[in-house]
Amino acid sequence: MKTSVCLLAFLLTTAALAQTRPDLITPYERSQGRQTATYAEIIDYYRLLDRQFEQAKLVDVGKTDVGQPLHVFLLAADKVFTARPDRVTLLINNGIHPGEPEGIDACLMMARDLLLTNKLPKNVLLAIVPVLNVGGCLNRGVSRVNQNGPETYGFRGNARNLNLNRDFIKADAENTRSFQALFQQLKPQVLIDNHTSNGADYQHVVTYFSTQKDKLHPALSGYMTKTFQPDLDKVLTARGFPPAPYVNHPKDTPESGLLGYNDSPRYSTGYAALFNCFGFTLETHMWKDYPARVKGSYAFDEAVLRLCERDASQILANKRRADAAVSQQTTFALNYRLDRSQTDTITFLGYEAGYKPSEVSGLRRLYYDRSKPFTKRIPYQNTFVADLELTKPQAYLIPQAWSEILALLKRNGVQMKRLTSDTLITVSAYYLDEYRTSPRPYEGHYPHSGVKVRTETQRIQFYKGDYLIPTNQPANRYLIETLEPQALDSFFAWNFFDSILDQKEYFSDYIFEDTAAELLRNDPALRQKLADKRASDKAFAENADAQLSFIYKQTPYFEKTVNRYPVFRLERAR
Template sequence: MNKHLYLLLTFLSVSAFAQTKSTLITPYERSQGRQTATYTEIIRYYQQLDRQFKQAKLIEIGKTDVGKPLHLFLLAADQVFTSRPDRVTLLINNGIHPGEPEGIDACMMLARDLLLANKLPKNVLLAIVPVFNVGGSLNRGVSRANQNGPETYGFRGNARNLNLNRDFIKADAENTRSFQAMFQSLKPQVFVDNHTSNGADYQHVVTYFATQKDKLHPAVSGYMTQTFQPNLDKALTEKGFPPAPYVNNFKDTPESGLLGYNDSPRYTTGYAAMFNCFGFTLETHMWKDYPARVKGSYAFDEAVLRLCERDARTILANKQRADAAVSQQTRFAINYKLDRSQTDSILFLGYEAAHKPSEVSGLKRLYYDRTKPFTKRIPYQNTFVPDAELVKPEAYVIPQGWREVIVLLKRNGVRMQPLNGDTLLTVTAYYLDDYQTSQRPYEGHYLHSAVRVRPAVQRIQFYKGDYVIQTNQPTNRYLIETLEPQAADSFFAWNFFDSVLDQKEYFSDYIFEDTAADLLRKDPALRQQLADRRAADKAFADNARAQLEFIYRKTTYFEKTFNRYPVYRLEGR
């Protein structure tokens, strides 16, 4: 090609690129980094990208609590906007807390730049949730006193004042239900949730935590910790954003050491991990200026995308191996605890902390001295070990009356088989012998914890339409962590089965007195049990009602369903 013609075509191409980009300036860029896009501006912008580029598609994936739809923006080099077994699906979520909006603005620019430069990877489907908490995004103001910009932004709570990053088991919000259906349709291998930090001051713009490594299948965990994360950290450092783990301090300040984060299934990354999808919660530092935080978010999301492109075959193979293994796995951890005997160290860029008199109270107050930066290694504890384990049953049986739970199971990809007729089955039932309940509501629920169960083998009548759930499927982790009541984020913990905790029938003392006396005359063993209890417990011995209750609970009158957990285990033969 003639040199002059080549230069002319290059000039025209660059000019056309610049002209096209000028028509796609984001509200953030237009404000010179002072503002984040409004909900209307976000959707309008993605609609424009959809119209202009065949490799882009904006779709509505469901409802939200505020009445507006939840959107998903898809980018595919081959214009095929569905997950395929030969390419990685990377899902990026924005605006779960709309007061932390960096990811919203960063992803708008990243999507545009990938399309304009024609740099979409052929082996990755990029799926972006433009803004998840739509109601919170519409509730615009200044609600984060510890944050340095933008000028206005959305609110943490959604239209029902729910923190959506605590909703991924109970799914109270329409937003979360829509997200779960989308997640199960896409089946992503890698997930990013964009946030802004709270807490200590330090030099890092970018901090993040990965899906808790000790909960993942080794095929996924080993690759994530030994390959993906080191390369991600290297790429971020080269871009000018040396990262640190999410700053979760031992004590008052980061130099005391950092603790790993136990992202249980109520959180986005904990939810994703139950399906062998590894993820990252990005936390840009609240007190850095807003443009720096947006640039850090852009760098993080782009680096994750490029690693997905580079290692697509490995990521796909690891996920497939993990899914197959979990289908056959027999023993599962249902709760985890930090192993404080295992301590590593990380390089941390901080500021010296000190105390001085408060101008408000006159008492000591903490402050960070930005004139005294430091770089040093600090302790890091990020090893979690099982706190409770169990062997899975061959199957679970759940009566059809528990519709809310059945809907959740189906939405999350669990295969279920209804009984074809009324059937008498021998099952292991749990009796809920003890549990603690929170004194204050948390995200609309009074959570149960410290659950102790007593198993009992029983013959129970089930009916046509009740469900049998085999535990030979890739959703086993989700099944066990939601259906076993001892698990920290089980459906029982979130109050889905509270009606079984309510006794329905009682006795009248003056009538049951004669029945109880007759029972004691006929049953010497029961009479001895009562005597032993009296001898061991003076308060019991002085309480006539308690003694009648003791006898009543040992009769056929006492309801077998009281405190009986209504999900049953079919044990292997």
């Protein structure tokens, strides 16, 4: 690895620290920027800080898939390690992809420096997840061929080979369930998720995307885009890390323009947004040397912390306003898409790209020429619009049989009531008329998309212990995004309700032939429907089984529960 300005600065800092507190030199510093800390070293270091400083506390918050606990490291100037309404909670998540470990090492040093210098903000509780993907951190190797250091690092998949940054709604991993419980306990106003990029080459060390602004309540969105982000960018530029939006480009090279990132609820910042917490996914550039990336991560995380300290009262007021508004909100937007008619421009620090014959294939290949840096204004599209709007019901009703769904709702802070007696209730019931299912597995599921529903008013028997979920609560956005089947990351989309898609009872052709004939003799309307269907569909007219099935579905014998979605909408107050 080449010695850089960042590495020289780091060596001077480490040398000074070694004179005063050699016990607090991190594993990364001890390796002179070549190594990231192992899982055992990370937890041991935070335990050391916990023992030596009263303002620090390492807490075991739950399970992970590999058997090790999930931890959070809490820093509080007043030594009170719980969330309070009078101070901001900043939650920093590390190691969701342990092969992208800059945040892990940066947070170890930042926590130490805050404690040594006694510069913890009094109005911010800082909560650091040392490593979310513990199994991936233990699975150490060299799997990221495009990355410039460290020498070894963790793996992207967790112990179940799940990508945890696609798991925030389905919560298949114990890691994610523990994180959700932690998130609901802390109720943070601001989130950082530390990552490393892949893709194009360019001059920026630091790129990031924020929670998609068009999904946020206006109080949060306006403050984030007009105050917080501009000031964050100024601080980063002053510290030698001029940022750019996450480099998501539609064509071969970034100068063609960048696109905003649609962080749906499966992602960390998209999940946080459901609870009126705005967030940032930091993406340091993979091909910059590792010390530069660690220093960029440190600069980013510290800058966000100081802005939270500066604007704590505003951040808290915005969150309270958004929570109150969402509790009363009646119409919700779903399934956002990029509005390509809206284009802005940004300053981008890139390298000229070119093409030359590949030494491997002999065909044309892309390369970037680092001897030809440029500064250009390039297009940036970051406006999103909703494809669907839904009006919330007065409440949802869910039978207690769906225990996995109910556990997810409870873990995410949803307020629910249990019915005290068996009751017939008039509800709106969805039927799933159309949907597409992925032909290949994705994160252990075959997700559904393109969902279309029809609604019937029905009188349904509910039982003592079934759940009624009112929609006058701050968790409304989470409820709408997970319980409405058309939503991109709904529980239906993630296959939690697939058992309702199976028909359980059928007919025997040779017996039902006589029953069907009698039904047609006695029901002229049914007879006409069958004739119309034959006239309009030649294949149907030539298929005896299809005609019997058509008649069967028009009779009381056909089960009403086929494709009936088992989350019911109570459209008026009981």
